[in-house]
Amino acid sequence: MTTEIYLDANATSPTLPAAIAAAEDALRERFGNPSSSHCSGLKARAMLDAVRARARRLLGAGAGRLMFTSGATEGIQTAVLSALCAVRERQLKGEPAGELLLYGATEHKAVPESLAHWNRVLGTGLALDALPVDGAGRHRLDLLRKLAPRAALVCTMAANNETGVISDLAGIEAVLADCAPDALWMVDSVQALGKLRLDLASTRIDYAPFSGHKLYAPKGVGMLYVRKGAPFTTLMVGGGQEAGQRSGTENMSGVAALGAVLEALEDGAAFRSAEELHAFRDQLAGALRDAFPAIVFNMPFAHSLPTTLNFSVPGLAAKELLDLFDAAGVRVSSGSACSAAKAAPSYVLEAMGLPAERASAAIRMSFGPMAGQDFIDSACERIARCGAAVRAHAPRPAADLPAAAPVDAEREIAPSALSAFLDGHPEAILVDVREAYEQAACAAQLWHGRAIESVPLSALPQRAAAWLQGEPRPLVFFCRSGNRSARAMQCLHQLGYHDAWHLAGGLALAN
Incomplete structure (x- = not known):
């Protein structure tokens, strides 16, 4: 009933037209198996190698491993498995291996769930502990200094998916170098690609997973960086693809599409500068303040991605705001797990010390680094319409209807x-x-x-x-x-x- 304004890019992004064209070309013209030695296979292999070389340049991978995966969850699983297999080997030899699996309190759930799973399966018997964050959502480096000497593996994010808060990776690295030189370090880099400068080989990051669909590529393709010398155990064995690091015939259309996005990122012309992105965020924030004067922002502007806003509006529940924005054709998401009857507070915002009421009512608004001025202007017009609608028609209490019955x-x-x-x-x-x-x-x-x-x-x-x-x-x-x-x-x-x-x-x- 209205043109869509998509502002949920941190969940998934629209697919770049050039990526769609590259995927179609791979399906039509480069359909060969890259492991085959005939000409069709060689053409596919050349495309695969070209995309990998471009990714290595953009990530600053140096001599580290870089393999294609199905996405961030597989990358996280592989990193955790690799680290815990190394821990188990040291345990079997009677060598010091650490006793703690430390992860940021605001990590994506894939991280603690993976840690718990492989810790149980491998029988490493390590304790899981969440590293607290401060009120700005950044890791408590003072507590990291206390906990890290006991850690076998430390897991942090480059930037948070709910709030956009950018981690102090340099500060974390300094603490680990000082008091936990043997601890392995994984950095969830999903929200960083295309938004933060990356030069992985110049850091002591051991593992960095990425996901294509967060940056204009389709779902089902991602990458995993592994620092040279870091322990590695393959998650998937079989035909020995990806130099034996990740078996299974590569997702060639997905890799081709990801390659088109990486090409656009390397070229730079289509991606907005940091200054432009900050101006866009400020414009959206101003429109939100005008529409909802009582609004409170749940992230520090100074230490957050310029493509992410997280906010609450006192007096309005998350579902009411979601319904309001959706009616205006503005696609946003809740910062918490919401249903029609109940909203559970966001664990990310609770970890930052926000009250449960505010954490339950949070909304995330996020856009991609290719957004343009016309798009932002249209979004601001819709936001103004939403504010006017709420001022004219305040939410009413739910009706007292008969109990729900099975739908005919x-x-x-x-x-x-x-x-x-x-x-x-x-x-x-x-x-x-x-x-x-x-x-x-x-x-x-x-x-x-x-x-x-x-x-x-x-x-x-x-x-x-x-x-x-x-x-x-x-x-x-x-x-x-x-x-x-x-x-x-x-x-x-x-x-x-x-x-x-x-x-x-x-x-x-x-x-």
């Missing part, structure tokens, strides 16, 4: 079948059950050539009485995701109005 699948309308349904039921009424502030942010008057009746779910019981007393007509309820429209349909059915339907999947699948 025969009364669901698939988005692809809606036009045919309306053609066959010219008397049907389209009913938008989103809240008034969402409807105002969307500002749609017509859909499928039909006028829309706006009946927020919170006001449904009052409107249902009029429907029950009037001439029966088919009612087609819709909302953002299909959850509230299903609830509205159930309510009408339980009240005895059986000619009620709902749009399965909601507007999310209809647009």
Whole structure:
């Protein structure tokens, strides 16, 4: 119902057109197996080697290993497995191996979950401990100094995915060099590529995983850097691909697409400068302050990626803000795990010491380093619309509806079948059950050539009485995701109005 403004790049990014073209070329013209010795295989091998060489230059990999993976999770698993296999070998020899697996309290869940898994599988028996962060989300170096001498492996991030907070990697490296020279070090670098300068071989970082889909490449391709001399154990064995480091035929279309992104990054023309990105973030922050005067930002601007904003608006729940932005066609994400009924506080923000109420209501807004001025201007216009919608229509308490019942699948309308349904039921009424502030942010008057009746779910019981007393007509309820429209349909059915339907999947699948 409106043009999309995508501001959730930290979750995944749109795919670069040149990357799509490169993937298609790989599928059509370079489909050979790079392990084959004939000409088709040699063409594929040449492309694979060219992308790897470019990645090595951009990452400053030096003499370290660089292998293609399926993404960051596989890279993290490989790094943790490699480190813990080395620990187990030292344990079996009776050599000092460390007793602690130390990870940042704001790490992506893939890190502590991987640590716990391989620690259990390998029987290394190490203790897991979260390294606290300060109120700005940066690692407590004073506590690192106390804990690191006992650590076998230290895991930190280059930049946090929720807040964009940039880690003090130089400070961490100095502490490790001073008091834990034998500890291995993994740095989750997923959010760093294309946003921070990387020269890995000049650091003592042992492992650095990357994921393509965070920077305009498709999902299913990534990279892992391993410092020269760092312990390495392959996670996947078989045909010996990737010089025996990661078996399995390479994802050639994914690698080709990643190569196109890396080429654009190396060229630099399409990627914005740090100054431009900071100006864009400041513009978005200003628009948010104007739209929501009570807003509080949950990250330090001075030490965060210029492509990420994390904020809360007192008095508005995360779900209300998500619904509001989504209605305006602005795609953002919550900083916490939210559902319609309950929001769990973000563990990242809680680790920073934020109150649970604020951590539960957090919203993340993130854009890619190729964003342009027109895109940011359009986003700011939508943000202003959202602010006006909330001022005109404050959120209302949830309606006291009958208990939810199983949805009657025969009364669901698939988005692809809606036009045919309306053609066959010219008397049907389209009913938008989103809240008034969402409807105002969307500002749609017509859909499928039909006028829309706006009946927020919170006001449904009052409107249902009029429907029950009037001439029966088919009612087609819709909302953002299909959850509230299903609830509205159930309510009408339980009240005895059986000619009620709902749009399965909601507007999310209809647009």
